[in-house]
Amino acid sequence: MIAQTTKALISAAALAAGLTALPAKAQESAATTAFEDAIGAPQPFLNYPKPWPLKHLIKDGVLTVGTTGASPPRTFVDPVSGELSGSYVELFGKLAEDLGLEVEFVQLEWAGILPGLAAGRFDIACDGASWNAERLGSDQFLMTSPTGLNATVGITLKSSGISTFDQGGFTLGGVRGEIYFEGAKTKLPEAESIEFPGLQESLLGLQNGQAQVIVMNLSNALSTLESAPNKDDLVMIGPALEVFAQSLCVNPNEPDLLVAVNTLLGNYRADGTLAELVGKHATSTAEVDLLNRIGY
Structure with missing residues (x-):
């Protein structure tokens, strides 16, 4: 490992010596490659306090x-x-x-x-x-x-005939206070909306007809389509209204x-x-x- 690192560093120095003859973008590319070769694969940073001296925890320890x-x-x-x-x-x-x-x-x-x-x-x-x-x-x-x-998508019953948000004419449901539900209401201002206290309650609301589309993030939607008891009756609709970190x-x-x-x-x-x-x-x-x- 030491020999490999030394060789990479020597190669980096050799590349650096000839960079002045290269165009700016080529110099940058060569320098980046040399730097990556010298450092190697992504690795964690381990030089942090153990235990970390945290001063304002709700409960000590x-x-x-x-x-x-x-x-x-x-x-x-x-x-x-x-x-x-x-x-x-x-x-x-x-x-x-x-x-x-x-x-x-x-x-x-x-x-x-x-x-x-x-x-x-x-x-x-x-x-x-x-x-x-x-x-x-x-x-x-x-x-x-x-x-x-993540992204904002919707879940509906296959029997609803709804395939995109653009169709309109449906009641939009989601979890109270969740940003993707609030964002969907802004992007679909003509849609009637109903809020639920949680994801399971919203899916129950879909099943009993309180809402025709339930808005949620993509992670929750994929999980629902995989594990919900009535998953075979459900379908995801889009396109995604928002993509977010x-x-x-x-x-x-x-x-x-x-x-x-x-x-x-x-x-x-x-x-x-x-x-x-x-x-x-x-x-x-x-x-x-x-x-x-x-x-x-």
């Missing part, structure tokens, strides 16, 4: 997490064990472990998550909160670097936790941990794999 437990495959209650499960439940547990903390979950509806952070009920939350200007600039919570990409949310009084979590999330992207956790509970890791499309 504990990472208190707010979660809905109602957004599969990221967070849900296992029907067999009755325990919280999902890719983000495991992600929160991994963060706590690497910070030298115990993890404690507080389960509540999505509408209470962001206000709960502002009120200091927990240290970290969100099963993937979508980015927008208002949230990124909020003083009520802090947003981490992205954990995934999503992340975790941190208590606004804990900027030191934000730095720590961002460091670890960078590691999890580099070493494949984030994709592995998502892949355990989803049919695809595309939401993580495509983060490089927005610079992560």
Whole structure:
């Protein structure tokens, strides 16, 4: 390994010596290749405090997490064990472990998550909160670097005959306070809308005719089409109304936790941990794999 690294560094120096004879873009390309060869494959950053000295946790030695437990495959209650499960439940547990903390979950509806952070009920939350200007600039919570990409789509019954959002004439349903539901109402102002407290309630509303289309993010839609009891009766519609980055949310009084979590999330992207956790509970890791499309 040392010999390979030394050889790469020598090659980089040789390339650098001849860069002046190359056009600017060619110089940049050669320098980038040489730099990549010298450094090697993506690798985590390990020179961080262990344990991390976090000063403003809700409880000493504990990472208190707010979660809905109602957004599969990221967070849900296992029907067999009755325990919280999902890719983000495991992600929160991994963060706590690497910070030298115990993890404690507080389960509540999505509408209470962001206000709960502002009120200091927990240290970290969100099963993937979508980015927008208002949230990124909020003083009520802090947003981490992205954990995934997502999109706003719809689920309807095959028997409805609805195949695109453009058809119109249907009642739009979604979860109270979720950004993709609110965004859909803005983009489809002519549609009548009805809100539900959670994903399962919205799907029940679809089944009993309260709404003809249920708006949700793409991750939840794919999970629904794979695991819902009536999955054979359902179909996804589009095209996607919005595409957005999503992340975790941190208590606004804990900027030191934000730095720590961002460091670890960078590691999890580099070493494949984030994709592995998502892949355990989803049919695809595309939401993580495509983060490089927005610079992560």
